[in-house]
Amino acid sequence: xxxxxxxxxxxxxxxxxxxxxxxxxxxxxxxxxxxxxxxxxxxxxxxxxxxxxxxxxxxxxxxxxxxxxxxxxxxxxxxxxxxxxxxxxxxxxxxxxxxxxxxxxxxxxxxxxxxxxxxxxxxxxxxxxxxxxxxxxxxxxxxxxxxxxxxxxxxxxxxxxxxxxxxxxxxxxxxxxxxxxxxxxxxxxxxxxxxxxxxxxxxxxxxxxxxxxxxxxxxxxxxxxxxxxxxxxxxxxxxxxxxxxxxxxxxxxxxxxxxxxxxxxxxxxxxxxxxxxxxxxxxxxxxxxxxxxxxxxxxxxxxxxxxxxxxxxxxxxxxxxxxxxx
Amino acid sequence: xxxxxxxxxxxxxxxxxxxxxxxxxxxxxxxxxxxxxxxxxxxxxxxxxxxxxxxxxxxxxxxxxxxxxxxxxxxxxxxxxxxxxxxxxxxxxxxxxxxxxxxxxxxxxxxxxxxxxxxxxxxx
Numbered sequence: 508x509x510x511x512x513x514x515x516x517x518x519x520x521x522x523x524x525x526x527x528x529x530x531x532x533x534x535x536x537x538x539x540x541x542x543x544x545x546x547x548x549x550x551x552x553x554x555x556x557x558x559x560x561x562x563x564x565x566x567x568x569x570x571x572x573x574x575x576x577x578x579x580x581x582x583x584x585x586x587x588x589x590x591x592x593x594x595x596x597x598x599x600x601x602x603x604x605x606x607x608x609x610x611x612x613x614x615x616x617x618x619x620x621x622x623x624x625x626x627x628x629x630x631x632x633x634x635x636x637x638x639x640x641x642x643x644x645x646x647x648x649x650x651x652x653x654x655x656x657x658x659x660x661x662x663x664x665x666x667x668x669x670x671x672x673x674x675x676x677x678x679x680x681x682x683x684x685x686x687x688x689x690x691x692x693x694x695x696x697x698x699x700x701x702x703x704x705x706x707x708x709x710x711x712x713x714x715x716x717x718x719x720x721x722x723x724x725x726x727x728x729x730x731x732x733x734x735x736x737x738x739x740x741x742x743x744x745x746x747x748x749x750x751x752x753x754x755x756x757x758x759x760x761x762x763x764x765x766x767x768x769x770x771x772x773x774x775x776x777x778x779x780x781x782x783x784x785x786x787x788x789x790x791x792x793x794x795x796x797x798x799x800x801x802x803x804x805x806x807x808x809x810x811x812x813x814x815x816x817x818x819x820x821x822x823x824x825x826x827x828x829x830x831x832x833x
Numbered sequence: 834x835x836x837x838x839x840x841x842x843x844x845x846x847x848x849x850x851x852x853x854x855x856x857x858x859x860x861x862x863x864x865x866x867x868x869x870x871x872x873x874x875x876x877x878x879x880x881x882x883x884x885x886x887x888x889x890x891x892x893x894x895x896x897x898x899x900x901x902x903x904x905x906x907x908x909x910x911x912x913x914x915x916x917x918x919x920x921x922x923x924x925x926x927x928x929x930x931x932x933x934x935x936x937x938x939x940x941x942x943x944x945x946x947x948x949x950x951x952x953x954x955x956x957x
Contacts (some may be wrong), residue, residue, distance in 0.1 A: 509838075512838070512841060512842065512845060513845055516842070516845050516846050516849050517849060520849055520853065566861055566864055566865070567864050567865055567866075568865060569865055569866050569867060569868065570861075570862075570865055570867070571869075571873055571874060572874065573874050573875065573876050573877070574871070574874040574875070575876050575886070576876075585854065586851070586854040586855075589850065589853070589854055590847065590850035590851055590854075591850070592850075593846060593849065593850035593853070594843070594846045594847050594850050596846065597842050597843050597845075597846040598843075607842045607846070608838075608839040608840070608842035608843055608846075609839050610839050610840070610842075610843065611839075615913060616843070633888075635876075636876060636886060636887050636888060637876050637877065637878065637883075637887055638878065638883075638887045639878065640887075641887045641891075645891060645892075645895055648895070649895050649898050649899075652898065652899065652902040653898060653902065655902070655906070656902065656905045656906065656909070659906070659909045660905075660909060660912070663909075663912050663913070663916045666913065666916035666917060667916045667919050667920075670916075670917055670918070670919065670920050670921070671917060672913065672917060720877075720878075720879060725877055726876070726877060729861070729865060730857055730858055730861045730865075731858070734854055734857075734858075796956055797955065797956035799956075800898065800954065800955075800956045801954055801955055801956065804901070804945070804948075804949075804954045805949065805954060808905070808945070809942075809945075812938060812942070815912070815916075815938075816935070819919070819931050822920075822923070823928075832920060
């Protein structure tokens with residue numbers, strides 16, 4: 508067996524773990540900066556080791572399982588939530604040469620596998636036998652399935668234009684124009700729905716700490732809790748990569764600046780998305796649960812369906828079809 | 834049999850995804866203390882003594898959203914292959930491809946409008 512086949516993914520795992528460590532610090536620093544306070548600055552220079560210290564702390568915490576909990580499910584849930592978060596990274600092409608699986612139905616694979624995490628969250632909330640955890644888990648499941656529909660539909664415009672589900676072909680179709688311009692409506696729906704899929708502010712109701720204690724992971728301690736947190740941030744990595752690939756042209760350079768390597772462009776676009784997530788968190792208040800559900804079904808879903816129609820119609824317009832028929 | 838490398842990668846990613854929690858949680862066992870007590874394993878409800886179980890009947894509204902989700906998720910299963918072959922079929926049999934899909938979406942939209950009117954979509 509080809510050793511690259513195993514070493515590559517393991518290397519990516521460490522890159523992702525490194526990203527998660529830095530992203531948590533970066534998030535706290537950015538929010539601190541926006542709120543005019545220093546943020547974490549005690550552990551290491553510029554607070555750079557803060558998350559490392561947090562992870563070490565979690566590692567040596569006692570693992571408490573409530574006596575009333577359903578033990579096997581309680582233990583299984585964090586793993587079920589984490590595994591798909593890492594598995595989806597297999598289909599994401601980072602650059603022309605740095606890509607793992609060129610699976611023919613890449614985008615479908617991502618969307619299908621990522622929804623398994625809902626089961627892990629529901630499992631954890633239910634198995635805890637805690638009212639807050641159950642409420643958080645039910646809210647989370649309802650929210651994630653509601654926003655998955657617009658998320659899935661908003662991509663159809665791109666598939667219509669490219670005629671393929673392969674993420675590599677989707678990136679290659681964006682050599683001239685990135686899809687954020689012709690598919691702006693799709694991008695808006697996709698970005699809002701992905702915020703909600705990631706359970707991030709303004710859609711962080713499942714973890715609304717001021718109303719639900721902590722949400723579905725109230726009863727979790729130590730490293731089991733860490734795995735819920737980890738899968739959340741691995742999804743930030745995956746979703747920011749997917750947004751870059753689908754709408755920001757992946758590794759394609761803007762303005763023909765091809766002397767700068769593709770990986771630099773990918774990372775820049777990727778970081779822009781990650782920063783926007785933190786920016787939005789620091790700026791927006793949390794939405795109410797009734798607004799949340801109505802927004803998905805009454806606004807995002809019709810807009811996403813309209814975007815499909817619009818793309819199909821614009822393919823017929825002369826002079827514009829080069830944007831929509833690739 | 835030679836397996837396609839693209840499929841093998843998916844498999845490897847799943848195996849690593851399973852291995853990390855297994856390794857981290859079993860290695861953590863050596864590091865973390867284990868001093869169980871009955872007080873500690875009481876369900877946490879902000880310090881209040883919990884009353885009753887939480888495995889109870891739940892608001893039916895969640896179930897209705899799940900039903901809606903199934904309908905539209907199946908719709909997307911039909912939309913994806915249609916979108917992939919759309920341009921070929923458009924060249925082949927003309928705009929009828931679009932009209933067909935519009936009829937299909939319209940039927941589902943009628944369903945959505947019905948749910949909307951029945952106030953299934955509003956969270957009260």
